[in-house]
Amino acid sequence: MTSDVRTFTVREDDDGIRLDRWFKRHLPDTSFNTVSRWARTGQLRVDGKRATPGDRVETGQTIRVPPPEAPPAKPARPEKRIVPLTQDEQAFVQEMVIETAPDAFVLNKPPGLATQGGTKTNQHLDRLLDGLADREGNRPKLVHRLDKDTSGVLLVARSARSAAFFSKSFSGRTARKVYWALVIGVPSAEEGLIDLPLAKQPGTGGEKMHVDEENGLPARTRWRMVDRAGNRAAWIELQPLTGRTHQLRAHMAALGHPIVGDAKYGGADAFLTGGISRKLHLHARRLKIDSPSGVIDVTAELPIHFAESLATLGFDPMAGDHLPLDNPDPARDPEVKKQRVAAAAKQRRRERKGERRSRGSTPQPKGRRK
Template sequence: MSGPASNTDSGEVRQFTVGEDDDGVRLDRWFKRHLPQVGFGTVSRWARTGQLRVDGKRAKVDDRLAQGQVLRVPPGGEDTARTQRGRRELTPEEESLADDILITRTKAALVINKPPGLATQGGTKTNRHVDGLLDAYAGEDEPRPRLVHRLDKDTSGILLVARTPGSAAFFSKRFSGRSAKKIYWALVVGVPDIHEGEIEAPLAKQPGTGGEKMHVDHENGQPAKTVYRVVERAGNAAAWVELQPLTGRTHQLRVHMAAMGHPIVGDGKYGGQDAFLTGSVSRKMHLHARRLIIEAPGGGKLDVTADLPEHFAQSMEQLGFDLSLSEAEPVLTPPPERSKAEKKQAAKAHAKQYRKARRGERKRRAQPGGKKRSGPGAKGPR
């Protein structure tokens, strides 16, 4: 058998056959995957005393396993505290939500359409999140699905979840290696002068924000690149933009669009009051992970799209955008590699544009009483 024994308290020696997902994994990592109730200290003791065997030979905790090998595990060794930390019982509402947001299920992955306002993982004062729903997708004898990438709380759209430890490692490598293609849709305030191109502006944590906010930092920032294309415009008030991040920095798309002087509609964190349109357009974030194309374990590709959330779809309709315009070119093509001189000139231009936008924001704040605006955009971010 390749999974954990059905009865670990029987007092009998257990044998496991290493499966495809565990090919190349360290022995101690195998225990974390399949027998998490057995602590590392116990595994080390078993290895030292020769009780752990792989194909009949003594094994070390850092040995690499190969598919088809037979692992001999002695009885017992369970940490009571670990054993008691079982799967959480979900409420009927959580079960229903998990079912509603599921787009597709394959042998290796689950793909969900994350609603805006639902965090990907828990944290301080965050008890409702995607990670807390994952028990709904696992069968009784299946491993718990695991996250391999994230979306901001207020960003909606495609989130891929791995169904096995092996597929988690596979997909994680594709995301970290940037071979996965992620296409986002956004509504931005105003219309970029250049309708298609690449934003190259390094990002760093903004001092004084406790790491909660990022900013463009050409001296100390981490490289960050985004390919963008204006799909359609609503006069001079707003534009529908496709975005493809070529790097994966925190808040990258939000900071890059704000640095261009065209913040994402509803993103008060980076756009201030300017991020809210007047009229009846929703004040929620208008950033959606629309499409994901990624290699699948065993060959082929996983290519999925996610429908817009209600507020985003209503805004698109109100502004008169034609959704079919995006489908002709669903995957953006990065522009040709630029020379060092061109990159330096582009970086200076982005820095100048960013400083100009910041000066305008400080000037408005300095005015007595601030600049009054009517309609839904009259107030700052909630």
């Protein structure tokens, strides 16, 4: 509207400056692009004549400026639509619970269920945790995760305080975890320690890991062979001493024995014939972890496809639980060692700083001047 047009008179201290400079001084919220557009469309005038941003103004001239433009409206952020759980979904997550503790629920996650949501992943465990909320509506909190196709023990904290406690246990490597896996072929030894650093494989968008001796993060896995089916397959117990993404899958593939059903790391060679399921055969069998109210030590039953594969290969399901649970050895973890070295150096710096302060505050004995 013309009534909103603004007019300004050039003052003496603005005499001779460029028009775009005048805008910077007096209308700083008006961008150069806007001034240029006004000039091109004839809306910007000096003493009634069309003007350009490079024109110089003189004292007493009148500058005609179009009405201020409203900032472009930001697109409204779509509201996150919360879809309440159905009765079947509530029953589904409640049936996963294999132990209830004062500070946590322990679940047996089925294969095929993602732990958290993501692109095109609408159904996941984190959403289903609404079905375990208390009367006040406080829902459990994830403190660690399992891959979508990995089954087994998964702990969720019942409060923010217990979540912080458990998160520290997992990051500090004090939680002890046992996985069962069926692998292609038979390792040459009965047991071993895989110590191979892992990094995200370039070109996979972070979806796949690979061994990288130069840039990889430390990754260590202890393994033992429970039983073997000739030279065809082996039943392996795995105890991760670090917690890298896809660590067990990448380590077993690097050992030359990919986990059965793991096409991502084993390709076409990761499958067995003879009625063995093509699903991933990796199961979080046991978790032992301290909690604020005591020790939690839980074992999760195998999913149907894994149990059937053990039976088909002639394995005794009871054999795997007789192996001892190793204590983690954080002192051998390079990351933990690095943290300890840094902490010790920091303590030494504090001590030296304290010594300098104490020397500075000690009165010196007076002596005779020579």
